[in-house]
Amino acid sequence: MPRARGRDPEGRMSLREHLRELRTRLVRSAIAIVIGGIAGWFVSQPVYTALLKPITDSAARNGVPTTINYADPFSAFNQRLQVAVIVGIVLASPVWLYQFWAFITPGLTRKERRYSYGFVGAALPLFLGGGTLAWFVLPKALEFLNSFVPEGGSNFITANLYFSFVTRIVLAFGVAFVIPVVLVALNMAHLLSGRTMVRQWRITVFVCFLFAAVATPTPEVTSMLLLAGSMCLLFAIAIGICLLLDKRRAQSSSEPDYGSLADDEASEL
Template identity: 80%
Template sequence: MSTTVRGMSRASRRDPEGRMALRDHLRELRGRLVKSAIAIVIGSIVGWFLSAQFYAALMKPILDSAKVNGVPTSINYADPFSAFNQRLYVSAVLGFLLASPVWLYQFWAFITPGLTRKEKRYSFGFVGAALPLFLAGATLAWFVLPKALEFLNSFVPEGGSQFISSNLYFSFVIRVTLAFGIAFVIPVVLVALNMAHLLSGRTMLKQWRITVFICFLFAAVATPTPEITSMLALALSMCALFALAIALCLLMDRRRARNHIEPDYESIPDDEASSL
């Protein structure tokens, strides 16, 4: 009998209501973090063998733009360890990307017991919308980057050449790609806030001028050059996504008003979690 009890204790099973003690939550979190870390390490090992091809693809925009402007360009390493460290960095980034199905699943498996069936359905929708939008933003950055680099290379005086640090160039490409990807995901966050009854579509519509200004300001900061094409590509794409998000929020607000669906947070007891 005692063995059975100890076995159940070690298993840290949840009760039918999905509740767990804090110690069990921390134990589960530790296990999922360890699994995610192992997956990232394995992905990084695989990424080590793919890093040469990946880095060659990253260097293609700067080398192609240099050919267009006739500017001799080379990627340089500051010390004997730079090339090795750069390859480790590239391998780690690839490992993080390759292991994303594992660590995303571990994150989802950790939070999903605390969600209702409706919240799980919504979260699937958010993830299903956010991932393609992030990839679309990263793809747009990949097409904009050569134009931006070509613009920068045009300022090299005739007879000059470029000696670019590999670390700075790689960080530059990653920063621009992440900025474009995150910018495309922000409208999904606005829809989520609307569904949580924290931000109405009418409020967003009233602030459309500020939204457009912020889109252009973000595009001006995120794009690395004063060249207008890349800034307009990002700013107009963001404005279109924000307009779509506002339209969806207005439709959901109208449906809730028609069905008289409005949460009453004041009626929730102090010891009970709200729908937020």
């Protein structure tokens, strides 16, 4: 009987082993999302009602009659199903975030792997925080869009388009808040240094403001500055953590720190 091959302590794997690992991680994530989706079906009705609240409140403030329409008999069922799946993704996020982390960082030391729980513990509240911020921005966006309806006009909104619009904004804000945590994960996987991120801080700030301008479809600058400022602050914290991790690794390793060299400066190699 062939002996099972032991796992490389440095995390090195062949291409076949990488693909097998990816399949395992994807299957575990899919199972968690399905279970979360089943639970989400039972709470989809109150979530559905909450998602309608911004448009109904905005219509009431602007005095614009608004109706959510369904294109066919299956639309309402499909909409509830989509809401259940989104709830399932959120509920299962600790599982699939951990699977993502465990896949991209197989070569971490035992001490560094303990940060996996910190990664999941930080990513989830940040994602929810971004979604919450989007929830405050959304009514202003809808109120701005409703202001273009002429006097005496009505809004007949297709349910599918409305829910796609809402979920895109919420997911965009949530993902934007999680990106700094991913940068820290890449640093821990020795794929991105803190000094590299410091050198690119101007591009980072520009991208934050550009993303905020696109993700907040209103002429009001307060919402854009709120999102861009929050993103810049999170990126600054992520860069500080990466610099600290780089410093600790440099102190515990005898290998020269080539990350401090300029792009046009030659190393001893």
